[in-house]
Amino acid sequence: MTDSRRGLMLVLSSPSGAGKSTIASRLLALEEELVMSVSCTTRPRRPGEADGTDYRFVDLEKFNLMVEGGELLEHAKVFGNYYGTPRSEVYELIESGNDVLFDIDWQGTQNLKAVARAEVVSVFILPPSTGELERRLEKRAQDPADVIAVRMAKASEEISHWAEYDYVVVNDDLGTALSSVRSILHAERLRRGRQPGLPDFVKMLREGV
């Protein structure tokens, strides 16, 4: 009766090494009505990444065609590579009452907010300390291009955008951080404006009184 709802866009951003990917995958496993938005990118595939799951890997020509055809909700150039969000997939999910999870950086978030402000709920995840961030980044370094210093500089730049987000979660303990993001998702679903069936439901209630 008030079950009909319009999905929201849950954005998670953080410096790499703050545990965002782990939170995102746990969240997707726990939340039935939450679906990952898979970005397109011109960046080369890294070992362990799957096409269509982590990213849709496309060449620059294909990417430009998508931009020109208006197929991307937002797109940005980050460190020489292009990233974009396919428009139609996201809106089909939202209209059918699913929420869409975005694992994007501050630039992607700004672009998404510019085109879909009412739908976006943005969460910034912070590491508990610099030492912990450094430790996690060192563990992650896989290829020669993954120089720690470059990653740390990028982390610092990403962190500088924390104040552009609706919510901030410090990932000190994974279980607590996960539960925090779930609370945010559950609460935001209950916002008055996100329950389109309410006016009719209230009308029915009052007529019966």
Add this chain to the structure above:
Amino acid sequence: MTDSRRGLMLVLSSPSGAGKSTIASRLLALEEELVMSVSCTTRPRRPGEADGTDYRFVDLEKFNLMVEGGELLEHAKVFGNYYGTPRSEVYELIESGNDVLFDIDWQGTQNLKAVARAEVVSVFILPPSTGELERRLEKRAQDPADVIAVRMAKASEEISHWAEYDYVVVNDDLGTALSSVRSILHAERLRRGRQPGLPDFVKMLREGV
């Protein structure tokens, strides 16, 4: 480190018979950092009500002195009786990082929002159906003044203000409704603006990078 936080004012409103009082008492039992705001009222004490717990019962002269002394954060006249929220108690709780729970009607909520907009998180609780509302109101009728028709008319008027609230929870199942209100409370604590320690914490993080 980012533990220092400023409390919020969690307002629950609903027509009587929607289960608000049960949700409020369960919430208080489960949430350590949540404290009830006890309103002052000139309304006579009903059987089963305790002075200082349900209300602070005062006479009209005392009430007027409190109003004149600026001791009330907000006050309103409802069905011939006066109700008000003691100011200093609420702010002491909030400054010390506790959240304050308000069980007030739409008028009290409007007044509270007028003086403390940034602190107020407002939740409207709806009954699942008119039949259920009627059944609960009949069960509650205690004294001759409690005429069902009057209560139903008042319920209908209260419901008409649902759209002035941030969140709407339909109390179909008590456990689900309780968990919904808890999610709202937990999420709102994580709003960027409610974590005053964040700017310093982020500065420290970035300096370490």
